[in-house]
Amino acid sequence: MERITRAAKDFGLARSIILGFFLLLLVLSGVYGMSVPRMLTDVFIRWGMHGILVLAMVPSIQSGIGPNFGVSIGIIGGLLGALISIELRAAGAFLGLGSGDREVGQAADAVATNGAAYGDYLADYYEIVGGGFFNYVGQLPGADVVVQIIVAMIIGLFFAAIFGILYGMLLNRVKGSEMMISTYVGFSVVAFFNIMWLVLPFRAGTSIWPIAGAGLRVQISLVDDFSRVFNHLWAVSIGGLIIPTGLLLVFFLFCVIIWLFMRSRSGMMMSAAGANPSFAKAAGINVNRMRILGTTISTMLGAVGIIIYAQSFGFLQMYSAPLFMGFTTVAAILIGGASINRAWIFNVLLGAFLFQGILVTGPAVANQLVPEGNLSEIARIIISNGIILYALTKAKEVAR
Amino acid sequence: MEAKRVLELDGITKDYSGNVVLKDVSLSVKPGEIYALVGENGAGKSTLMNILFGMSVIRETGGFEGSVKVDGEEVHFQSPADAMAAGIGMVHQEFMLIPGFTIAENIKVGREDTLPNLASRVVGKSLETLNRGKMNADARRALDTIGMDIAEYARVAGLPVGYMQFVEIAREIDKENIKLLVFDEPTAVLTESEADQLLAVMKTIAAKGIAVIFITHRLSEVMEVADRMTVLRDGEVVTEKPIADTDVVEIAQLMVGRRIEKLVDDKEENFAPGEDAEIAVKIRDLYVNMPGETVRGVDLDIRKGEIFGIGGLAGQGKVGIPNGMMGMFPAQGEVEVFGEPLQFAKLGDALSKGVAFVSEDRRGVGLLLTDSIAHNIIFNTMTVRRQFLNAGLMNAKAVREHAAEMIQLLDIRCVGGGQRVGSLSGGNQQKVCLAAALTLKPRLLVVSEPTRGIDIGAKKLIMEYLSQLRDEEGLTIIMISSELAELRSICDRIAIVTEGQVSRILAPDAPDVEFGLAMSELGDREVS
Numbered sequence: 001m002e003r004i005t006r007a008a009k010d011f012g013l014a015r016s017i018i019l020g021f022f023l024l025l026l027v028l029s030g031v032y033g034m035s036v037p038r039m040l041t042d043v044f045i046r047w048g049m050h051g052i053l054v055l056a057m058v059p060s061i062q063s064g065i066g067p068n069f070g071v072s073i074g075i076i077g078g079l080l081g082a083l084i085s086i087e088l089r090a091a092g093a094f095l096g097l098g099s100g101d102r103e104v105g106q107a108a109d110a111v112a113t114n115g116a117a118y119g120d121y122l123a124d125y126y127e128i129v130g131g132g133f134f135n136y137v138g139q140l141p142g143a144d145v146v147v148q149i150i151v152a153m154i155i156g157l158f159f160a161a162i163f164g165i166l167y168g169m170l171l172n173r174v175k176g177s178e179m180m181i182s183t184y185v186g187f188s189v190v191a192f193f194n195i196m197w198l199v200l201p202f203r204a205g206t207s208i209w210p211i212a213g214a215g216l217r218v219q220i221s222l223v224d225d226f227s228r229v230f231n232h233l234w235a236v237s238i239g240g241l242i243i244p245t246g247l248l249l250v251f252f253l254f255c256v257i258i259w260l261f262m263r264s265r266s267g268m269m270m271s272a273a274g275a276n277p278s279f280a281k282a283a284g285i286n287v288n289r290m291r292i293l294g295t296t297i298s299t300m301l302g303a304v305g306i307i308i309y310a311q312s313f314g315f316l317q318m319y320s321a322p323l324f325m326g327f328t329t330v331a332a333i334l335i336g337g338a339s340i341n342r343a344w345i346f347n348v349l350l351g352a353f354l355f356q357g358i359l360v361t362g363p364a365v366a367n368q369l370v371p372e373g374n375l376s377e378i379a380r381i382i383i384s385n386g387i388i389l390y391a392l393t394k395a396k397e398v399a400r
Numbered sequence: 401m402e403a404k405r406v407l408e409l410d411g412i413t414k415d416y417s418g419n420v421v422l423k424d425v426s427l428s429v430k431p432g433e434i435y436a437l438v439g440e441n442g443a444g445k446s447t448l449m450n451i452l453f454g455m456s457v458i459r460e461t462g463g464f465e466g467s468v469k470v471d472g473e474e475v476h477f478q479s480p481a482d483a484m485a486a487g488i489g490m491v492h493q494e495f496m497l498i499p500g501f502t503i504a505e506n507i508k509v510g511r512e513d514t515l516p517n518l519a520s521r522v523v524g525k526s527l528e529t530l531n532r533g534k535m536n537a538d539a540r541r542a543l544d545t546i547g548m549d550i551a552e553y554a555r556v557a558g559l560p561v562g563y564m565q566f567v568e569i570a571r572e573i574d575k576e577n578i579k580l581l582v583f584d585e586p587t588a589v590l591t592e593s594e595a596d597q598l599l600a601v602m603k604t605i606a607a608k609g610i611a612v613i614f615i616t617h618r619l620s621e622v623m624e625v626a627d628r629m630t631v632l633r634d635g636e637v638v639t640e641k642p643i644a645d646t647d648v649v650e651i652a653q654l655m656v657g658r659r660i661e662k663l664v665d666d667k668e669e670n671f672a673p674g675e676d677a678e679i680a681v682k683i684r685d686l687y688v689n690m691p692g693e694t695v696r697g698v699d700l701d702i703r704k705g706e707i708f709g710i711g712g713l714a715g716q717g718k719v720g721i722p723n724g725m726m727g728m729f730p731a732q733g734e735v736e737v738f739g740e741p742l743q744f745a746k747l748g749d750a751l752s753k754g755v756a757f758v759s760e761d762r763r764g765v766g767l768l769l770t771d772s773i774a775h776n777i778i779f780n781t782m783t784v785r786r787q788f789l790n791a792g793l794m795n796a797k798a799v800r801e802h803a804a805e806m807i808q809l810l811d812i813r814c815v816g817g818g819q820r821v822g823s824l825s826g827g828n829q830q831k832v833c834l835a836a837a838l839t840l841k842p843r844l845l846v847v848s849e850p851t852r853g854i855d856i857g858a859k860k861l862i863m864e865y866l867s868q869l870r871d872e873e874g875l876t877i878i879m880i881s882s883e884l885a886e887l888r889s890i891c892d893r894i895a896i897v898t899e900g901q902v903s904r905i906l907a908p909d910a911p912d913v914e915f916g917l918a919m920s921e922l923g924d925r926e927v928s
Contacts, residue, residue, distance in 0.1 A: 260793060263793045263794045264792050264793050264794070265782060265783060265786065265789060265792065268775075268779070268782065268783070268794065269783055272768055272771075272779065275768050275769075275770055275771065276764075276765075276767075276768050276769070278728075278761070278764050278765040279764075279765055279766065279767065279768055281727075281728060281747065281765075282726060282728060282757065282759060282765050282766075283748065283751065283779065283780050283783055283784070284727075284747045284748015284749070284751045284752065284783070284784060285747065285748070285783065286747055342770060
């Protein structure tokens with residue numbers, strides 16, 4: 001009994017309220033005649049899609065720099081990786097590796113992406129053939145795109161590692177105000193790369209403006225590249241609810257890697273440096289180096305995170321799109337129960353799910369409540385910023 | 401006919417949740433008298449002053465018994481402001497000055513002289529113009545009274561520490577109704593010549609009819625300026641007498657006293673190493689820049705297999721010695737442990753050379769409060785010695801087993817090794833720190849204030865265990881403590897650190913008076 005009350009206490013009132021709100025929205029969407037399985041499918045896809053970006057908060061919080069508002073720096077690294085992999089594909093680098101079931105997937109993607117603006121159901125690109133309760137809806141991706149996305153990740157990790165080390169060195173000089181500084185460093189780096197996207201010598205036809213012949217597009221379609229590789233992998237439909245198995249497995253794989261790292265000597269030293277710098281110093285740990293390590297790993301996860309995000313979405317979003325990603329990821333881990341100096345994998349899993357859950361169901365229900373005009377975009381802005389605000393008011397340091 | 405009294409404290413008794421810190425303390429101060437209040441740390445001096453000034457901490461912890469009378473009338477101060485209004489001032493140990501303001505502004509802050517102007521006639525008094533001429537003139541007069549020839553329009557920021565002290569005094573004596581001024585350890589931060597000047601100022605102030613309460617542990621200063629004195633020990637008045645009837649030796653003896661607290665049972669066998677024993681730790685010319693605990697040139701030779709005590713009053717530098725050795729604060733000098741020199745600048749160098757440290761700051765430095773007991777116990781051993789690892793990852797089974805063993809060995813009261821350390825009591829947290837240090841299997845164990853803030857049961861257990869470690873395993877132990885009784889109960893030799901230097905090294909059964917003298921600033925300079 002005591003264990004149950006403690007578990008309930010650990011779960012916390014704030015999370016109970018958000019979970020309750022999410023369930024209420026689900027019920028309401030059912031009442032208004034929307035497809036609950038389809039909505040839940042979207043929640044699962046977005047869970048896997050945002051998960052690794054939220055996971056990027058764990059090393060930064062544990063190493064003592066707090067939530068990484070500047071995760072957009074890692075995102076830039078990931079974008080560079082993806083762009084270079086597109087250049088390589090356009091140059092024919094991955095030809096002849098085999099393209100699997102891709103023909104089918106591409107056709108479906110093309111249909112879906114033509115009509116689907118951001119905010120409509122991501123789930124629409126799955127085709128449920130056959131009428132059973134349990135259907136296999138997956139497609140095995142071709143070796144070419146799998147290799148391409150791995151290459152994108154490796155290049156992205158390389159850039160992110162360099163950015164992360166520099167960013168970590170900067171944060172060591174502004175101890176005590178990391179949250180504010182990291183936010184603005186993120187903004188500045190995004191602004192700087194807005195110029196870079198115009199001047200860097202990218203040449204792939206799908207990346208650049210077709211008429212000008214130079215400069216990257218605002219949204220770069222990945223239909224010819226690794227669009228939805230993992231989303232289609234081993235996907236199954238259970239009574240209309242589609243589980244993107246491959247996507248979730250990739251997300252969980254990274255969670256396991258980070259979990260293992262946190263149990264290694266370096267991981268424990270890093271956590272100690274974040275939890276109590278004086279203790280770490282007495283234990284002979286170089287606190288500054290640990291903070292750089294945490295920042296770098298966080299930034300590298302940001303790079304992987306955006307590639308997973310982009311393959312799920314079907315587009316690379318350039319220019320100012322990464323600007324506010326820091327806020328949504330920070331909000332997600334905070335409503336998952338992390339504090340600004342302690343965070344665990346469970347906070348990532350729960351927080352990403354609740355945040356995306358409300359973001360999917362909230363605007364849809366709001367649209368039904370007030371049918372006039374296109375409310376969904378406004379509702380999304382209100383709800384997502386509302387959650388961020390709520391999460392930040394709940395952000396507190398746990399007692400040392 | 402009894403003489404007039406500025407202040408009378410009568411039968412003051414105060415406890416913090418059952419722990420009695422003041423027991424039936426009475427004292428009275430006459431106008432124009434310098435009254436010394438002498439005692440060790442924790443004797444109750446600060447609590448007594450908190451009561452006098454009506455500090456909120458006293459009310460919040462259940463008030464006090466007894467009465468406070470000013471000029472023969474009973475008063476009930478609700479805040480320091482009430483005490484100030486009644487003409488009682490305080491010169492603080494930590495300066496309460498605004499660095500960006502001039503000296504005159506600091507002296508007059510909150511009591512500014514103002515002149516009406518147009519805006520103030522419309523809006524009210526708060527917009528009146530400062531009467532700088534009068535303020536500066538008043539400040540000048542106050543500064544002249546205490547013999548300070550510094551310009552009143554200089555800014556406080558950048559003044560030498562000693563000057564700031566005098567600005568504080570000037571501020572207090574500028575108050576028109578001031579009757580009683582309390583000096584709390586005023587000479588602690590001053591150089592010798594500044595201290596002499598301060599003592600002269602105190603005499604000047606007293607000559608103007610203002611009573612002075614002088615809190616200090618420097619006995620020579622008491623002898624020089626005070627008229628009467630009270631010695632407090634463990635919350636009780638040991639004695640009250642005119643200075644003329646006593647001497648330094650007597651005060652020192654009264655201040656320390658012999659407490660009847662036996663922490664370790666006497667043993668038949670004597671394990672103390674002789675004079676010819678191997679030297680385990682050689683400290684030469686050690687300087688440590690630890691704020692509040694500065695070490696200024698310490699030389700020590702610690703023998704293998706002895707429990708070496710380092711004592712002294714708070715703020716004198718005894719705590720700086722281990723912190724400098726472990727690299728927690730910038731240090732200079734030479735420390736050799738079993739012949740190997742320690743490099744202070746290299747993080748964790750002492751740890752890797754077999755020195756384990758139990759910090760005096762348990763919660764701040766000693767523990768990861770949000771982590772489990774088991775994790776805390778193995779952490780240093782895991783990082784320094786790379787034990788408890790399995791293929792690079794934490795070996796959960798080995799950690800659990802070792803923690804269970806340590807919990808049993810040291811009788812750590814908890815639900816299990818997985819419990820968060822932050823939720824343990826102070827004594828049990830200290831046992832976790834000790835367990836962590838022992839897990840390292842050190843050659844030298846340095847424990848700093850091991851019994852601070854823990855109950856008597858845990859205290860006894862820790863002390864017994866330390867002495868057992870020495871007796872059975874021949875471990876060399878350095879123990880730093882503010883509690884002299886504790887050091888005297890288990891140490892083989894005790895160094896008393898005063899003003900950042902070793903004033904004397906004494907045997908535990910040396911007479912009380914020697915300890916008392918060593919702790920006051922005299923040391924062997926005057927006794928020998």
